[in-house]
Amino acid sequence: xxxxxxxxxxxxxxxxxxxxxxxxxxxxxxxxxxxxxxxxxxxxxxxxxxxxxxxxxxxxxxxxxxxxxxxxxxxxxxxxxxxxxxxxxxxxxxxxxxxxxxxxxxxxxxxxxx
Amino acid sequence: xxxxxxxxxxxxxxxxxxxxxxxxxxxxxxxxxxxxxxxxxxxxxxxxxxxxxxxxxxxxxxxxxxxxxxxxxxxxxxxxxxxxxxxxxxxxxxxxxxxxxxxxxxx
Numbered sequence: 001x002x003x004x005x006x007x008x009x010x011x012x013x014x015x016x017x018x019x020x021x022x023x024x025x026x027x028x029x030x031x032x033x034x035x036x037x038x039x040x041x042x043x044x045x046x047x048x049x050x051x052x053x054x055x056x057x058x059x060x061x062x063x064x065x066x067x068x069x070x071x072x073x074x075x076x077x078x079x080x081x082x083x084x085x086x087x088x089x090x091x092x093x094x095x096x097x098x099x100x101x102x103x104x105x106x107x108x109x110x111x112x113x114x
Numbered sequence: 115x116x117x118x119x120x121x122x123x124x125x126x127x128x129x130x131x132x133x134x135x136x137x138x139x140x141x142x143x144x145x146x147x148x149x150x151x152x153x154x155x156x157x158x159x160x161x162x163x164x165x166x167x168x169x170x171x172x173x174x175x176x177x178x179x180x181x182x183x184x185x186x187x188x189x190x191x192x193x194x195x196x197x198x199x200x201x202x203x204x205x206x207x208x209x210x211x212x213x214x215x216x217x218x219x220x221x
Contacts, residue, residue, distance in 0.1 A: 035210070045150075045158065045201055047210040060209050099205060100148050100163035102170075107157060 002026040002103045004095050009108035016085050016112070022078040022095030022105055030073040033099045036080050038091035039107070048093070049080065063089075085112045116140050118202050120213035128221045133189040135216045137202035142182045146206035149178055149187045152215075153198045161200075162187065194220050 004027070008020040020036070022029075036048040049059045049069040057069050068081040078095050090112045097103040117140040127133055137147065145165040150158040160169045162178035165185060175190045189196055197220045202213040 044215045045152075045203070045212040047212070050208075050210075058208050094157060100160060100169075101150070101158070101203065102160045102163070104157040104159070 002097070004097060004103055004105035006093065006095055006105040006108040009093065009110045011111045011113065012085055013114050014085060014087055014112055017081070017083045018085065018110060020080040020082065020093055020095075020108055020110070022080075024076045024078070024097065027076075027097055027103060029071050029076050029078050029097070032097050034069075034071065034078045035096045035101065036069060036078075037094045037096050037101070037104075038089075038110075039094070040088075040091045043091075046091075051078070082110070085110075087112050115209055116143060116204050116207060116211050118204055118211055118213040120200075120202055120216050122216060123214065124217045124219070126219040126221055127192055129192055129194055131192045133192055133196075133218065135187045135200055135202075137180075137185045137187070137213050139183045139185075139204060143204045143206035145181050146204055147178075147180065147185045148203045148205065149176075150201045150203060151196075151198045152201065158201065192218075192220070196220070 003025045005023045035050045051057045051069045066084045070079045092107040094107045095105045119138045147165050149162040152158040161176050166178045177188050179186050199215045199217045
């Protein structure tokens, strides 16, 4: 059974940094297209970033230059390093696996507020 | 950026009814269109990938069709448990984008 478990969310002040983790089981992070998708409270889904199996990465314009996606193959874990956080980054952050996002975690909530 | 526009935004339906949700892309995306169901306080779940392929374990009452710019999600014989918000999503090009969602309420 595939499981993706996110962690690392919390309350952070504007300008702060946070690192989210997504631990996978039954699914190999390094062999798959892995993404972060976020959902602001009461809103729809927004793609944030991707890391391809080959290691290349891509980002939404709204987070480019502030967020970095990475993975640790030995831990089968995906990360999202978030810097210079803004109030508008407040959202539930999901990791999603596979090219068609067939697998999702339960999400971790990031609240950016002073 | 490819914009996906779903219709309707909201629909109130009775059990056993047939429901159709449409998703229109601002440019051709081939068959790179996926459908998700999200129930309150739950993660999205993949229903249909690549326009018409049912994902593993998805009930047969869910089906998808379309290609290019126009796509449809159909629920044949709606059940009470289908109350949710449904999103379409394109994987044709970056940035990947989602439709705004269609909320289904069961009467």
